[in-house]
Amino acid sequence: MLSIHVSKSRTKMNDTLLNVENLNIFFKSDKNPEPIHAVRDLSFSLKQGEMLGVVGESGSGKSITNLALMGILGDSAIIKAQECTFNNKNLLNLSEKEWQKVRGGEISMIFQDPMTALNPFLTVEFQLVETILAHIDCSKKEARERAIDLLSQVGITSPADRLKAYPFELSGGMAQRVMIAMAISTSPKLLIADEPTTALDVTIQKQILMLIKSLQIKNNMSVILVTHDLGVVSEFSERVQVMYAGEIVETAETKKLITYPHHPYTYGLLSSRPGAIETKPKSELPSIPGIVPAFHHRPAGCQFNPRCTNAQNDCLNQTIIIENGLRCLHPMAEK
């Protein structure tokens, strides 16, 4: 406990680690002459040691943004941004060689399904040691010792034995711990956790989230926690941004956003969760009508207007800009 307190007081929250201004991501496609505009005008920043929650449904662009930050989007993607700096480096102009240092070194990522993210043919030792050797100048023996140390840091009992295990010999929770060990093996400044617990059971989910939180504090690491579950962000992240159809629609301190959701989409997401507001059991839940529009059928004006209860004429044709963390002309009234 003591060590956590000490490093907490050391945490400098004022240094901006990541700053993204007007990030746009397009995809070239064979079917459409026009590239698909998947992520629009995304601006956010992240301080050293801070955890940012990103909430959105499938198709909201949250994973694409993360893949762009890791530089693994592939050739069909066109990334444009006014600014995209990480640790005083411009991520837009990195050469492949420079990327290799950043990716997995300074920015690490853990994925939703640990079982498919680990190579089934290779032992935990091989995969972990390989990562360490790729980023840190040390001998194989030192790397192995570091691997054992990392496994015990992420709460794996008898780590030396576990090193010899193949992924199929691990449970889902255990495999996710190995993924986390691999991600923090290079002491990254930023950890991107993309739905890290969606494939896990609730009791294990809690263990894994507590582990990520404790590593964030201990290593003064920044974390982007992507999830579709507002419950998860509200318990673990300080700040949250809600994404819808490739845009940030609302961003605020987590507690504020949960208590007073201003954007009708955030409000809808919160209230359609059974048990989030006082609902009688077996009564009709408030729900958001319709579905998220497909990338190539985006509505004009506010992206949410076809599903929005507050929508008025002015929502239909003008581009809505984000002001004070809210992209909405007719927000919910504060109760």
Next chain:
Amino acid sequence: MLTSNGGKIIMSESNLLKVSGLDKVYDIKKLMMPTLKLKALTNIHFHVDRKETLGIVGESGCGKSTLAKVLTKLEARTNGNIELIGKPFDSFTGAEFHSAIQMVFQDPYQSLNPRKKAIDIIADPLVINTQKSSAEIKDLVLEMMKKVGLREEFATRYPHHFSGGQRQRLGIARALMLQPEILILDEPVSALDVSIQAQVLNLLLELQKEFSLAYLFISHDLSVIQHMSDRIMVMYLGRVVEYGTRDQIFNNPLHPYTKILLESAPQTNRRENSEHITVKGELPSALNLPVGCAFEPRCPYAQESCKKSVPLLEIKQGREVACFVAQ
């Protein structure tokens, strides 16, 4: 203290489904190795009545999906009695059985044949189990599509044209075509986006009222279970650990596992001062169960006696609990 011999909580005559002493054991055979016994379900008792929802919660490996498979005859049971609408489970013929109990599956992307049109998917149960003419069947299908909120022009589309929520509506329509009494819902909304989940849950509630259906609602999501269920059965490693009404389970859980499950679920409105309790370790293998209580190795309240024998379900504070420590 009352013991519940054979799950004798107060039972009315009209139990739609009554299960007692249900066991399911899988033989794990490996070449040159002795056959291992995997106890997927042990001594399960419960009943479901008309218009009622029994929620079944538990983590992966607790046997909730095996239970669904046994009840739909996808797997044969090893031991135990099942009565369906007052008749023994084994006395049903195929068509009779299918019009008594139906199932909606978890993943609407994998449970619909991608090469069939919506209308054929929904019509299949009628084509297989009844002698109705194709014109009659078409009318019934279109009527059912309307009831589950699918427009008539969708009838000739293939599954890939539908969104996840619409696919789940297709699955529900298919399950209802033979007018079953009981619907087994195996994680029906867990593959759907949050904003779509509420739409499908609302539809299920509506249909339950309209057709007087009984639901067996299997889910790992406690907030969904709380919203949908009248009574709840909590399972751990093939056994029922707590079985009671919704309010008993959610307002005053007695079994340590139920408590931890409720505590672990992420909440948006957690009280400020509530502490984070996490349970240590993971589920033991079902092939190598502890001698005593299966939850003992992870339980923060475990005592010596918990290691020696398996606690049986006893009635405590009006519900059944399998725990030596809970009072």
